[in-house]
Amino acid sequence: MSQQRAQSSxxxxxxxxxxxxxxxxxxxxxxxxxxxxxxxxDAGHDTVSSxxxxxxxxxxxxxxxKDLSHLGSYGTRGVGYDVTLLIEQIEQVLxxxxxxxxxxVGIGNLGHALARYAGFASRGFHIAALFDADRDRVGxxxxxxxxxxxxxxxxxxxxxxxSIGVIATPADAAQVVADDLVAAGVTSILNFAxxxxxxxxxxxxRKVDLAIELQILSFHEHRKSxxxxxxxxxxxx
Amino acid sequence: MSQQRAQSSxxxxxxxxxxxxxxxxxxxxxxxxxxxxxxxxDAGHDTVSSxxxxxxxxxxxxxxxKDLSHLGSYGTRGVGYDVTLLIEQIEQVLxxxxxxxxxxVGIGNLGHALARYAGFASRGFHIAALFDADRDRVGxxxxxxxxxxxxxxxxxxxxxxxSIGVIATPADAAQVVADDLVAAGVTSILNFAxxxxxxxxxxxxRKVDLAIELQILSFHEHRKSxxxxxxxxxxxx
DNA sequence: CAATGTGAAATGCTTCACAGCG
DNA sequence: CGCTGTGAAGCATTTCACATTG
Numbered sequence: 001m002s003q004q005r006a007q008s009s010x011x012x013x014x015x016x017x018x019x020x021x022x023x024x025x026x027x028x029x030x031x032x033x034x035x036x037x038x039x040x041x042d043a044g045h046d047t048v049s050s051x052x053x054x055x056x057x058x059x060x061x062x063x064x065x066k067d068l069s070h071l072g073s074y075g076t077r078g079v080g081y082d083v084t085l086l087i088e089q090i091e092q093v094l095x096x097x098x099x100x101x102x103x104x105v106g107i108g109n110l111g112h113a114l115a116r117y118a119g120f121a122s123r124g125f126h127i128a129a130l131f132d133a134d135r136d137r138v139g140x141x142x143x144x145x146x147x148x149x150x151x152x153x154x155x156x157x158x159x160x161x162x163s164i165g166v167i168a169t170p171a172d173a174a175q176v177v178a179d180d181l182v183a184a185g186v187t188s189i190l191n192f193a194x195x196x197x198x199x200x201x202x203x204x205x206r207k208v209d210l211a212i213e214l215q216i217l218s219f220h221e222h223r224k225s226x227x228x229x230x231x232x233x234x235x236x237x
Numbered sequence: 238m239s240q241q242r243a244q245s246s247x248x249x250x251x252x253x254x255x256x257x258x259x260x261x262x263x264x265x266x267x268x269x270x271x272x273x274x275x276x277x278x279d280a281g282h283d284t285v286s287s288x289x290x291x292x293x294x295x296x297x298x299x300x301x302x303k304d305l306s307h308l309g310s311y312g313t314r315g316v317g318y319d320v321t322l323l324i325e326q327i328e329q330v331l332x333x334x335x336x337x338x339x340x341x342v343g344i345g346n347l348g349h350a351l352a353r354y355a356g357f358a359s360r361g362f363h364i365a366a367l368f369d370a371d372r373d374r375v376g377x378x379x380x381x382x383x384x385x386x387x388x389x390x391x392x393x394x395x396x397x398x399x400s401i402g403v404i405a406t407p408a409d410a411a412q413v414v415a416d417d418l419v420a421a422g423v424t425s426i427l428n429f430a431x432x433x434x435x436x437x438x439x440x441x442x443r444k445v446d447l448a449i450e451l452q453i454l455s456f457h458e459h460r461k462s463x464x465x466x467x468x469x470x471x472x473x474x
Numbered sequence: 475c476a477a478t479g480t481g482a483a484a485t486g487c488t489t490c491a492c493a494g495c496g
Numbered sequence: 497c498g499c500t501g502t503g504a505a506g507c508a509t510t511t512c513a514c515a516t517t518g
Binding site: 021022027028030031032034035036056057058093094095096100102109110112113114116117119120122123124125163164187188189190194195196202204206208209210211212213214215216217218219220221222223224225 | 258259264265267268269271272273293294295330331332333337339346347349350351353354356357359360361362400401424425426427431432433439441443445446447448449450451452453454455456457458459460461462
């Protein structure tokens with residue numbers, strides 16, 4: 001897993017009214033179900049069985065049913081799930097009804113690509129501001145939006161109601177940026193820099209490290225080549 | 238978790254000679270330990286305690302010790318771990334001694350950024366070829382390397398000894414690309430397209446979906462705002 | 475009667491707590 | 497004496513298997 005959660009601050013138990021406290025593993029899969037459901041809806045399906053949705057989302061059906069059961073009982077026995085209703089419910093739980101404003105910090109290679117990535121907007125996120133520490137880049141237009149200097153962060157985060165920050169800076173700048181984001185009021189961070197961030201309780205951090213993903217695959221390559229070098233039984237192919 | 242493993246083909250038990258079969262969770266953390274160790278080495282440290290390394294890697298020390306114990310006994314009681322030796326061991330286990338050749342498919346926004354990302358090369362990966370299905374893009378130079386057409390994949394994968402493919406295409410092209418990569422002999426895939434890939438047993442897939450990461454954070458934002466709207470106890474801040 | 479929702483079993487992972495070693 | 501390595505306990509997640517229901 002290449003993610004990192006802030007030390008979870010203990011999710012005030014019991015769950016508030018109407019707020020089921022889902023297992024983290026379930027939360028991480030809901031977006032995948034949601035995507036699969038949108039595909040099914042586009043393909044004209046009105047209902048789908050746990051088996052069908054599970055296949056579309058790449059999990060097994062028992063897991064899917066257990067995940068969905070945490071949201072409540074939205075299936076019909078003998079039939080399956082109503083696609084539209086389930087989309088509605090999952091979006092509700094994920095808090096996707098209100099569009100969330102995102103600040104993107106670090107407009108280098110990756111930052112440019114992220115700023116232009118259409119997948120964010122199409123899934124309910126609005127990149128509301130771009131920041132960089134380099135004054136030479138300030139003012140540059142990326143995807144129609146001007147890059148601003150880090151020193152504006154506090155004001156812009158407040159003005160735009162930004163709650164999520166994306167860090168795409170080099171590793172040595174990331175902690176300072178995280179501190180600035182938190183000071184400005186951001187409470188969730190997606191970190192692409194290859195380093196560990198320290199943040200206060202109550203701030204959530206997820207990490208995506210491209211090189212780590214490759215290293216994990218490297219391990220499996222290494223394992224496979226070691227195993228096939230032996231007379232061990234190879235499954236499949 | 239935003240990753241997806243191919244249905245694990247059963248990791249021939251017992252582990253071959255000299256090949257410890259590590260828990261997946263441990264494998265996923267080793268690259269993080271490795272990065273922390275390199276930082277420590279650069280900072281001039283010869284040894285490090287489990288406590289120190291755990292802090293640098295953002296985990297707790299018991300977990301770190303258990304993870305490392307799977308590799309064998311490379312620590313010294315009363316002292317800690319030899320930084321250089323441990324780097325050596327982890328790189329060994331991850332199969333990072335041989336530089337691995339990577340094919341990158343889909344030279345759009347994200348593909349450009351990945352092609353230029355220095356973090357791959359610096360951590361033992363060599364982007365050996367770039368591919369795109371769009372003939373208008375074929376021949377374009379990205380980071381000094383010419384983009385080739387998908388139809389060359391089989392030949393190039395064989396020539397360059399490529400074992401890992403990175404898919405940065407739109408979702409609707411990804412499955413075809415995956416099939417082509419697998420047919421060409423690639424046995425590990427890192428998928429940035431927002432879709433589930435079907436691959437044969439023996440092929441490993443990891444998935445990175447940027448929008449899913451944001452949706453997970455959105456859930457936590459939603460939860461936090463729901464909770465703070467109540468008189469519930471908020472930890473920390 | 476097909477397919478959900480769910481107790482209960484099985485597995486895997488994390489954390490504790492300390493014996494044992496350098 | 498400090499720190500590693502590790503059984504054992506504690507949690508979380510997955511899977512099984514079936515009673516239940518529309």
